[in-house]
Amino acid sequence: MSTFLNRNPYRRGRRLSVTSGFDPVLTGAVAGLLILGTLLVYAATRQWYASNGLDPQYYLKRQVINIVIGLVLAWGVTIIDYRLLRAYTPFIWGFGVLGLIFVLLPGVGSTVNGAKAWIPLPGGFQIQPAEIAKISIIIGISMLLSERTHNSDAPTHKDVLRSLAVAGLPVLLILAQPDMGTVFIISASVVTILAVSGAPTRWVVGLLLLAVIGGFVATKAGVISEYQIKRLQSFVDPNADTQGAGYQLRQARITVGSGGLIGTGLFNGPQTNGRFVPEQQTDFIFTVAGEELGFLGSGLIIFLLFLILMRAFAIARRSNDPYGTLVCTGVIAWFAFQTFENIGMTLGLMPMTGVPLPFMSYGGSSMFANLIGFGLLQNVHARHHG
């Protein structure tokens, strides 16, 4: 820790105003998604809750709370110098790993959709340690791969092995839940960071091959649960399991398709109001946009996410040090693959996994994590001058 503090003494103490350094395009795009997402969460739940005698604004209120907390976290992450953040990284990582172990303990974690991924908290909230783990892995391996203990411009094999170890433990724990979607996203982010870090090419190629072979063997050897295979099968043949995963995928596709060019109008989607798509406010939030806002509205969402990613690439390039670049790259890969997996699943391009759509899906942990990721991008952006 001390080395890193000594290395950058001149940056310490630079005062930042509360608003300074905010990238207007990035902020505008995220704000747009947050507002749209909140409306869609409300659209997805109001009718169903009202008709079942519950508070129609239940999810709306909670989502607003989630966003407010998330924004405070993002603001905090933005104003703390990301280089200072490195000091806390081992603690965040350790906290994430502990959470992942804790969630697997019998009687502690609650199982949703076949994955034991949540720790229930009082007041109906619950926390998902894997989301914390994502951030800690990105920061952790970015730190390891950007620190140079020798004169080389690129990370050594030792650096790579250490970062794989840092990423490997949480990934194995998430694999045990099992939450394949998150494993896929973390793995993709790690490989992307490695590629940008300048690590030896064989590592990048090797890991990609390992992922392909590992996925194949896992499916064949039964490491992946029955539940996972069913989801995968229903992706290949949506009619195979009409009541379970296949039903969900078919309904999702019909709901999106029925929106047409301009959609049915917000709050007016009969598929959404009839609650034909299960989990619609979380993993299938995009179907609400598809039905009620049509191609124009849901296309806008994809465009805003695209804007965030392209903006993040610009920030990554302009970063003063490799560490900032790598953190940005990690966040980019995380957002990009999570977006592609989520919307791709909704549209029938990807198999079904339980990953939320960044900035839009209802959820506490994922919203906090997304906004912290956004804060990291802002942070790097704010400090590229000089």
Place this chain on the structure above:
Amino acid sequence: MNQRSRLSLIVIQIFIASLMVALMGRLFYLQVAAGPKYRDAALSIQSRDVVTPANRGFIVDSSGVPLALNKVGLAITVDRTKIDLLPDQGAAVIQSLVTLLSLNFADVWQRTRLCGELPKGMKTGCWTGSRFQPIPITNEADPKLALSIVERPDKYPGISATPVAFRSYPEILGLNGGHVLGYVGPLTEADLAGANGRTYFRSEEIGKAGLEYVYDNYLRGTPGIKTFIVDRKEAVTTTSKNSKPTPGDHLVTSLDARLQAATDIALADAVQRARASGYRADGGAAVVLDVSNGQVLALSSYPTFDPNAFEKGLTVKQAKDLYSESTGVPALNRALQGLYAPGSTFKAVSVVAARDAGYDLKGTYQCPKEVQVGNRAFQNFESKSQGSLTLKQAIAVSCDTIWYKIAYDEWVRDGGLSPKSNPNDYFFKAAAKFQMGVKTGIDLPSESAGRLANRQWRADWYSQNKDYYCNYKDRAAKSAQTPFLVLLAHENCLDGDKIRAGDAVNFSIGQGDTVLTPIKLAQMYAAIANGGTLWKPTIAKAIIKTDGTVIRTFAPKKDGELGVDQTTIAFLHDALHEVTVSGTSAGVFASFPVATSGKTGTAQVFGNNANGTAKADTSWYASFAPATNPRYAVVMMVSQGGFGASTSAVGVRKIYETLFGVKGNTVVPGLALFPDGNPPTKLPRISPATKPKPSILNPGKPAVVASPTPTSKATAKR
């Protein structure tokens, strides 16, 4: 950042950008290119159509008496969407319900299962409608019991009582009418799949037979559709479409309820009388036509079925009996589907043939006890010699040998077994004038054409059966190898393609291979009666909307003209009247106050019954009345019924008694069905309350003609 990192970053950026473009492309395909397809799919997920069936139009007789109408009953219904939510799927509720209504649990349970949820072969009695319609388990609930059910929704969840309309065929004066009216029933999968090019809703009932089938498009009306938008739990969120049902149109027929009742009764009586005399009498038919236009005034077939049974829910046994040989196949409408040799009733045609061949209608002919035809002697009926007879007397006493002689002579003249290239064929041509072997085209389903066994038919038959008869010893069953049949097969093999002397002789007295339906014979006798026009028999007169607008009238149609000169027609009128005066039916019509004409027929039938006994003769009586200026043709047939006179002629007399208002041997004033001698031509006002006017069957006091005001009120109520 070094160069490699920069390059990697660009590659990754391009990769991620293309992922986003892929999402956008896929989104465009789903929503814009394939959007309509998914919109339809979504609609079928969200919407539920509930069909309110239209009230079916009435079928009324020519004076407006309803023969088929709708009754309102109190239906106890089961709501599947509610009882399915109960822990035992409603078994206990249905159990207590059947106890209260004294029904059978298994029947009711089956009736409340959707056909789609039952495995193949277990669907008998299932509900053909949808889960969202209340399923009726009885249409005739006692209001008190119904009230006790409705008052206890806690004890009977999902059970309710609603008034429903169901088809009813009133049994006016003993009328059955099953064969002519038909019945209604649920749609089959084939109907739903559009087998006859019409679109139906699953819960609709359609005409399955008779007039209900033929005029279904008019009678059925258009059901009302209510479209509900439902959520995943099938709870209704909104109603998107609501159309009211349009009632079906009424069908006015030429039938007369009283005459139909009299015909049904007379036919059943004739069958019973034949059975009492020891005949098997396995079925029969009777037809009454208006000779002036071919309109059917009554049409019966025996054995019959109760058209009301279908609406009450046919038991499995009832359904099987409809087509069972042991019950005489009641589903078969013998009046237009049964084929029988006409026997002596054919002699009216033979008169036409003889006249065409130049025989003197006023001449005198020998009626010996037998005529030698080739190497076989053909006996007169009961082998009786009648001496010398005029042709008129020969018709009256139904002499056969006169016709054997004429037919044999004509056969020889045409070249016998080596026929001339252009034979006269007077007998075949006379039968063709009457359009024998051609359908009459009556507006009822599944009419049989009959068969005219002329030279062409014979040649066709031979080419199909030559192989069988020429190899009879190998092809036929052991039991069919009797010496007579072997000889017959040998003869058939030798010259089966030719009209032999025996064929020609048999043809002249309506025996042999020529067969026809009772409706055909009625049409033929009606043509003789009206001077030579073959009218197409029709039952429908008009289609009338519920508001009284006439949509369509059915004008009489000709099938053709006989092309027989008036001298011959006059001779036939005279000779056929003589039958009832001094001939074979004189005993039956002795002292009958209205002069009638007719001809008995006792047609031999070859072959055995299932129990091995030889088949008895077909009893025919074909007639028209009054003898001068005839207006009605009446034909009765009793299969295996014995003599024409004692079985069928008596039945026909009973029909005439009702038609002309005859009691004993006198006409009762005011009881004739059509006091001015003509069936009504004006279309009636349609009301479910119309009662038949008095007749022999319902003498009573002369009916008070219902004043228009209460009638229209009654119509408005329905």
